[in-house]
Amino acid sequence: MATSFTIGKFWRFVNKEYFLVILVFLLFSCLYAHSIVFDLSKVAGEGDYYQFLWNFWWIRTSVESFQLPFFTDLEYHPTGANLAFHTFSYHWAILSIPFQHLFSLVFILNSFYIVSFVATGISTYRLLSYLKCSRYASFIGSFVFTFCIHRIDRFHYYEIDSLGTMYIPLFIYFFFRIYDLIQEDKRKGQIKYSLLAGTALALTFLCSWYNGLFLLILAMILFCYKTMRTRRFPLRNLSVLGGTFLIVVAPFVIPMIAAYYSGDFAPRSHESVIMSSEYNNADLLSYFVPNKSTASLFFTSLDSLGISGPLNWVQGINSSFYGNQHEKGLFLGYTVIFLLIMSFRVIAKTQDQERRSTLKLLYVVFMVFFILSLGPTLYVLGERSIALTPYRILMKIPLLNVSRTPSRMGLIVILCSGIIAAITIDYYREVFKAKTKYVHLGMALLLVLIVIETFPGETHQVRDISSVKSDFFSKLNTGGERKVLLNVPVDFLGARGGGGEYLFHQTIHQQKIVSGYVAREPDYIKSTLNSSPFLQSVHHRGYEKDRNKKRLTLDTISDNEILKSVNSLSVDYIVLHKSRLNDQFGEIDARFSNVYGPSTFEDRRIKVYDTAGAVSPEEDLLYWLAFDKPVGQFRGQFNVELSYHGAGENRTLNVEATNHDPHFSLPDFDLPQNRPMMLVLDISCPTQTEFQVFYSTNKGGKYTEEESIKRPLKKGWNKLSLVLSGRKYTGRIRIDPGRVKGRYLLRSIKVIGMD
Numbered sequence: 059m060a061t062s063f064t065i066g067k068f069w070r071f072v073n074k075e076y077f078l079v080i081l082v083f084l085l086f087s088c089l090y091a092h093s094i095v096f097d098l099s100k101v102a103g104e105g106d107y108y109q110f111l112w113n114f115w116w117i118r119t120s121v122e123s124f125q126l127p128f129f130t131d132l133e134y135h136p137t138g139a140n141l142a143f144h145t146f147s148y149h150w151a152i153l154s155i156p157f158q159h160l161f162s163l164v165f166i167l168n169s170f171y172i173v174s175f176v177a178t179g180i181s182t183y184r185l186l187s188y189l190k191c192s193r194y195a196s197f198i199g200s201f202v203f204t205f206c207i208h209r210i211d212r213f214h215y216y217e218i219d220s221l222g223t224m225y226i227p228l229f230i231y232f233f234f235r236i237y238d239l240i241q242e243d244k245r246k247g248q249i250k251y252s253l254l255a256g257t258a259l260a261l262t263f264l265c266s267w268y269n270g271l272f273l274l275i276l277a278m279i280l281f282c283y284k285t286m287r288t289r290r291f292p293l294r295n296l297s298v299l300g301g302t303f304l305i306v307v308a309p310f311v312i313p314m315i316a317a318y319y320s321g322d323f324a325p326r327s328h329e330s331v332i333m334s335s336e337y338n339n340a341d342l343l344s345y346f347v348p349n350k351s352t353a354s355l356f357f358t359s360l361d362s363l364g365i366s367g368p369l370n371w372v373q374g375i376n377s378s379f380y381g382n383q384h385e386k387g388l389f390l391g392y393t394v395i396f397l398l399i400m401s402f403r404v405i406a407k408t409q410d411q412e413r414r415s416t417l418k419l420l421y422v423v424f425m426v427f428f429i430l431s432l433g434p435t436l437y438v439l440g441e442r443s444i445a446l447t448p449y450r451i452l453m454k455i456p457l458l459n460v461s462r463t464p465s466r467m468g469l470i471v472i473l474c475s476g477i478i479a480a481i482t483i484d485y486y487r488e489v490f491k492a493k494t495k496y497v498h499l500g501m502a503l504l505l506v507l508i509v510i511e512t513f514p515g516e517t518h519q520v521r522d523i524s525s526v527k528s529d530f531f532s533k534l535n536t537g538g539e540r541k542v543l544l545n546v547p548v549d550f551l552g553a554r555g556g557g558g559e560y561l562f563h564q565t566i567h568q569q570k571i572v573s574g575y576v577a578r579e580p581d582y583i584k585s586t587l588n589s590s591p592f593l594q595s596v597h598h599r600g601y602e603k604d605r606n607k608k609r610l611t612l613d614t615i616s617d618n619e620i621l622k623s624v625n626s627l628s629v630d631y632i633v634l635h636k637s638r639l640n641d642q643f644g645e646i647d648a649r650f651s652n653v654y655g656p657s658t659f660e661d662r663r664i665k666v667y668d669t670a671g672a673v674s675p676e677e678d679l680l681y682w683l684a685f686d687k688p689v690g691q692f693r694g695q696f697n698v699e700l701s702y703h704g705a706g707e708n709r710t711l712n713v714e715a716t717n718h719d720p721h722f723s724l725p726d727f728d729l730p731q732n733r734p735m736m737l738v739l740d741i742s743c744p745t746q747t748e749f750q751v752f753y754s755t756n757k758g759g760k761y762t763e764e765e766s767i768k769r770p771l772k773k774g775w776n777k778l779s780l781v782l783s784g785r786k787y788t789g790r791i792r793i794d795p796g797r798v799k800g801r802y803l804l805r806s807i808k809v810i811g812m813d
Contacts, residue, residue: 076180079197083179083204087172090205091213093518098168103518105216108558109575110147111163115565117151118158125746128313129770132564133574134550134583135542136627136736136779138769142317143578147219148310149264163565164523170218177224179204182476185227188234189416191480192487194501199480201505202394203227205512206472207349211387214518220466222265226273226473229258233277236295237284252295256302263307268466270307275430276423276470283419321763322580331453331462332434337381339433340388340465341440346395347375348511349387358515380440385465388431390475391511393504397479404485417481424474431471433464526559527566530633530659530666534567541569541630546646547598547610547638549573550587556598556638572627582767585781589734589812591615592623596646598638610642612649620653624669626736626810628779631658632667680735681727683807685709693790694723710742713795713802720802721794729787730811737780737791738808743771744800752792753782759789771796775805781812 088095093102101107120127127146131138150170157166182200191199203209203223212220232255239248259277263270285291317323348357361369379386390398405417426448434450436443449464483504487497534541549557550573557575564571572593576583587593596610612620624632632650636643650667651657659666684691689700689711697717704710713720729735737751750768752761767780782791791809795802 075193076183079183080176080180082197083176083200084172086201086205087175087179090175090210090513091168091172093520094168095172097520098165099162099524100520100522101164101168101216102520103214103216104554105214106553106558107164107167107216107523108562109145109553109577110150110167110216110218112561112565112575113144113146113151114154114158114163114166116141117146117148118155119568121152121155125772126313126770128317131776132540132568132570133561134576134586135570135572136738137582137586137781139574139576139583140317140320140322140580141576142313143323143576145219145267145577147222147265149222149261150218152264162524167216167218171213171221174218174221174224175204175209175213178209178221178227181224181231182227182473185231186477186480188231189477189481190412191484194497195480195483195487198483198501198504198508199476201508202391202476202479203473205508206476207387207389207391207512208469208472210512210514211349211384214514215384219266220269220469222262223269223469225258225262225265226269226276226470229255229262229273229277230280232258233280233299234284236292236299237288237290240290240292240295241288248292248295249298252298253302256299257306259299260303260306263303264310268463269469272427272467272470275426279423279426280419283422287415317580320768322582322768323578328454332450334462335433335449335453335464336435336437336442338385338463338465339381339435339437340431340468341379341386342432342436342438343375344379344386344388344465345390345428345468345471348372348389349376349383356510356515375439378440380437380442382463385463388465388468388472389511390472391508393507393511394475394479397482398475400486401478401482404482408485413481413485417478420474420478420481424471424478427467427470427474431465431467523562526562526663528563528661528664530661530664531563531567534569542572542628543567543569544572544624544627544629544632546596546632546634546650548587548593548596549575549598550584551575553577556635559635559638569630572629582781585734585783586627589781589783590623590627592620610639610646612646617649617653620649626812628738628777629669632669634665634667636663636665679808680730680811681724681807681809683711683804685711687725691725692722693725694721694792696721698722709805711804711807713804715796715799715802717799718797719794720796720799721792723790723792724807724809726790727809731786734812735782735787736810736812737782738778738806738810740775740777740805741771741795742775742803742805743773743796744802745773745798747771747796747798749776749778749796750794751780751782752794753787754789755786756788761789761792 094100116130116132117127120130128142129138129140133139154163154166154170157169161169179200182203183196186196186199187193209221209223232251235251236248236255239245239251259270259273262273281296357369357372360366376383376386401417405414408414429446430449430452432446432449434453435445483501487500545556545560545563547556549555549560552558553575557573560571560573561575572586587597592612592615595612595615598610632654634643634647634650639646647665654667654669657665658668685702689702692700697715697720699714699716700722701712701714702709703712713722735753741749743749747770748768749771750766752766754761754765756762756765767782769778769780793807795804
């Protein structure tokens, strides 16, 4: 009795319509994600899952250690990496933190994909219900957007950021409600919907900067439309909306702006932006032909029956597309295209003026984003055609020129298509005055046609990525001072393959790695690689399809060079990955065995060498901190009082900063020519601040921001290794330990010449 009462009470108070819609969308979500839904601890296909698993882990690590997530010294050792422009998808990463104490990272990521489908479906359904579409039409329209080829393609590539689309329909709904209340002269509720609209816009940005940008453009169009129709300018509501948006996104956008103007991210030339955008644009025919990577069940079924013509036609057209095939998945579906064509009659014949004006607005938005998605140049079947001005203008706006994938603007085109389809269905249902049973039959037929056109025919291979783990990595995670790992082959650029796998390993061992991945890397990120012939000889961008294309060799690198290079990077362990080296493993392993002796760990996936076992040659020390010399050896002291404290291993150089912007210069020493130097130091600071080192290559020996390196410092001890990439040095090296007053401690300072 108690159970039935509880269920009955729940059923009385729940919104049955929305509850059933959620259940249906959950069912279809499981159907479309069938490859993983029965085991959420595995992944299906290739994609960026390693990157987002690392994102979840890093955001949790930074939050729980009370540090900002915009810089890390755990990858790209020794320089670290500025993560301001990295594709974090803060919304999902922050949301994952409490769940990481209960579930694996893979389970959480897969669960979020299911949630994104259901949430997008129900939010789009709410918008269509507001637009006075019937239940059936609302469901069909929301289904078109939720399970479109574009989103299914993103799911198969594990791009959780692109799937954070649930707030876009909600923003439109909240925005329209503001103007509804204004027209009705009702002040109550305006502020509420303004707050909700600002929050929805902000959350879209935190899911994906791309989607946030698209929604911001859409918001401007909606604002112009509503202002012209109502002849009202709701300054108060827009201020609340904009203020809410800025308050939420400011902590994440300000570091991006600071990084953009810091010099770490050199402005890209307009020509390079155009080239990148053309590579990732939408071909004109990509809206009308299925993407070959997600060819629907219809085409693959015909192929399995021996009717290969349609599938060959699809693959033939796709193979002619220029650029990134992954960005061409914008197929609307022939059922939806038919409904779009039929909607023109709705505009011409309907007596409902509100319906007509809504369709006209939707087509304006449709065309704006359709043209923008084509990028800076129109491509038809891979052939370059006319230049398109709108996108070229957009790319001249600061910060926006780091964007590089115009095809993703097609997301708004598909949303408009779903809404237009729903309105069109309702119009013809009213015109034909169909009986209920025929309505049900017609809606079922439409749904079946849409599913046939969008359901992927290819079954993606399911992988258990826990198999790439090793007991060695688990044993390293013991706390204490972090070790440095050099993974071979070295991968500085890959989100997938080796580079991605190394990031996943880091979520287990939690130590520093020499390699890494950043979606938009700062310019200095490759300085360590470019200055080391040893690293270049074992470097390979490890995308799966490229794994065997480059042969690694250490033939031109002597044992002494290997030792010097590894020591200059302060590497503790060298990890050889057998599956990445393939038939080259024996050759590479023999060289490291010759240098470091017997390995310290080996299993079927990796072989590990401890660098402590090697006899290190004398480092090419150019300068080191000598405590037996007076503090007067340091020149150019400004706003600092220097003194020595402690004894033995605990001896430190105390830098008492008496004011802001303290600095001093290292003593004179023989500066190398035509080769870089590395500055290595242990520094403790009183609070979170920024370290900066200046060096000069100009004739006057003057210091400039261009010839300096900045690194954020956390409170307490920090170990820095900075590559000074000049060639003809002049003057002294200047140390700016921090920006604020207080006591800084230096345990060691070394300047090492690099080959």
